[in-house]
Amino acid sequence: MAKLKGAQILCETLIKEGVEVIFGFPGGAVLPLYDTLPEYPQLRHILVRHEQGAAHAADGYARASGKVGVCFATSGPGATNLVTGIANAHLDSVPMVAITGQVARPFIGKDGFQEVDITGITVPITKHNYMILKADDMARVVREAFYIARTGRPGPVLLDIPKDVFEEEVNYKDSEPLDLPGYEPTFQGHPLQITKAAKLINEAKRPVIIAGRGISISNAYEELKELAEKAQLPVINTLLGIGCFPESHILSFGMLGMHGMAHANLAIDAADLVIAIGMRFDDRATSKIAGFAANAQIIHIDIDPAEIGKNLKATVPIVGDAKNILQSLNQKIESNTHTKWIHQIEEWRQQHPLFTVRKSEELLPQYIIRQIYESTNGEATIVTGVGQHQMWAALHYCYDKPNTLISSGGLGTMGFELPAAIGAKVGIPDDIVWAIAGDGGFQMTIQELATIAQEDIAVKIAIMDNGYLGMVRQWQEMFYDRRYTATPLAGPDFLKIAEAYGIAATRVDSKIEVIPAIQQALNTPGPFIIDFRIEPEENVYPMVAPGTNIAEVITDPRDRSILPEKAGNIGSL
């Protein structure tokens, strides 16, 4: 049995867990780890420019490739800079292992240089975390961390490792069993529950499926398609569920929620059965929860038992893995048709046509997204930030394949787009990756342009540049009488910034320049930035005002009759 240092054991175990890429930023507490990395050339380390970039890159990498994302940071400020990215991964159920250095063991708890209680800080935002106090525990704990991160409902796991543990030499045992008596994710759904659900599905007159990210995590696309086609069930998805059912499919009825399609929201309101799979009734999706799907019984399929009954009471809860459950369910349901019901939803779609971009010679963001879709044949992976551009990207691109829209849903982190696109491109290098950014959020992680340049990561970047914090401005327009406090942005000249980083770029000021610019971006090897100077006060529609029922969709920008009287009782923003 060889004697190895803690850092070496860590690297050996990472390789055994299938890790190929690490996003990180060095520092004092992780010097021994970084010094060991060159001994393991199978581990590619990508240096970012801010640890938040490392966390988001690991996140984007995980969502695009299906593997566990890994990031390194040093102690103190390095660790705290990861916090936003970890919280983001936690809320969107992304498998990630974050490794932070810590001050040496004798110094812990004494307010040392660059010491911070990162395990304490991350308790509420990680699936689990550890401080590894002995190199003897290293192999087992790292394996436990990966097991916890990727199984059940995926999530981030943080490992805090004191500097002297990296250097401690011990006998390397790699086959110690995991010690997790309290961790047992449920995989198979209860057969009686599945039978009950099948009965409801067979008898329903106006059923809908609401599919979320759980379908992608579980790899259940085929099973979902079979369910929908066999019983002719309309499929509606959440933001994070986009792509888990082909949007060009005749049974796809788009996204629900605050900015969802009107016909999807109306369908849910009128449904008598909602089959919710791998989604958690988040408030952006349901709007006012009291009265959501008021006429429907609810089948709730989720791997996390705590989500069932948390926001909405389920008539038939089924805990377990979506793919597994749908396989059983599909055998128990009957072939069926719902022609009249689907016809009704189609009628609503005709009455509220938002898929047509309004005719205009102004430079409209919806048009730009459409052109990106056309130019890539809908085969790109789109990574968005948060805000208006995120909603336009979700609504105006037709996503047919899973994991082709990567977006921060739960936490809604501005600045997610650039580092996550880096991670995605590294994870799926043969695919085209477009980052869609807003001029506000882009500046939050703009330093990662250096990472793109240094590593030559061929991400195409489209900045929806309107000189505003767009989504906030829209709310100020709709609910605060157009008082634009702290939303106008005197932005930088993005072309000069691109030039400073050594990245090819172009600017688009008018509609006719759009297609040539996109073509230029696609034809230029390597990274490319397009600064689209779009119509400044364009709004995202449809919209459901906060605190109102999901069926009260505002589709006409000039229709102010549905808006609440005062901004006061808006509730959660």
Next chain:
Amino acid sequence: MATMKHTLIMLVQDRPGVLNRVTSMIRRRNFNIDSITVGHSVTPGFSRMVISVDGATTAVEQVRKQMDKIVEVVKITDITNENIISRELALIKVESTPSTSQEIIRIAADVFRANIVDLTPDSIVIEISGDEDKVNSLIELLRGFGLVELARTGRIAITRGELGPLQKHEQEIRKKPKTQKDKKSKTAKK
């Protein structure tokens, strides 16, 4: 029954920071907890927690399910509707004067069968154990004399009679060696 006090018992791995994780979860999810007690369980390496939850203001089922997500929590059960014995220990320091001390001692020792564990010219310390109602009654009766200090443990509870789910689980742990290889798990329950 929404207004009932619920008693949850939890088997947890004895790891540093477990109590922190549990209380952090309580705070973050805004659960209303009456008391929480923890001590070593029968099985080495495991501790047993008893949480009293106010069912009127908190969704007890959510408490149970969110706690279960904590990796170190091995098993959690709501034993409110089982046949349980619940007890609490209190040490009550009450003001006393020559004229009141007799009455205090009579109430404590004769009526409540509590123990007098300290006696000074100005104060008496009474030790009482019993179910929550009994402890509360004594405290209320003594309040009139002037309470100096109150040390309460919070409720612990155990099921009567045959093995409850937690006990069965502990037995299983003690029997088998530590292994964890399967990725798939048992069928859904609860």
